[in-house]
Amino acid sequence: MMGWGSFCSRVGGYGSSHMWGLGSGGGLLGVLGSLLGLLLLLGLLALFAAAVIWLISRTRTTAAGDGPSISVSPLDLARRRLAMGEITLDEYHRIRDELRS
Numbered sequence: 001m002m003g004w005g006s007f008c009s010r011v012g013g014y015g016s017s018h019m020w021g022l023g024s025g026g027g028l029l030g031v032l033g034s035l036l037g038l039l040l041l042l043g044l045l046a047l048f049a050a051a052v053i054w055l056i057s058r059t060r061t062t063a064a065g066d067g068p069s070i071s072v073s074p075l076d077l078a079r080r081r082l083a084m085g086e087i088t089l090d091e092y093h094r095i096r097d098e099l100r101s
Helices: 004-011 028-067 074-085 087-098
Strands: none
Touching: 004 028
């Protein structure tokens, strides 16, 4: 008596080991399919990791912004920029004179 599995394998159905070229080592399509599957998996893992990193950075920024804010006067900001070399002494004097008026 012949069972359903042996019947399908004989007629090339679902139980066939040669269906889709997988019975003889896979062939070129089997290798390409494996590589594409691996690339898809790696892409999904990278997307997941990027989402986690984005959420963590967003949470840290939000948490830091909730605390008391430190106000810096425009003149103090100009002094810092002068000290860091972002502006010249003439630019600092012009900013200082404009802020005082």
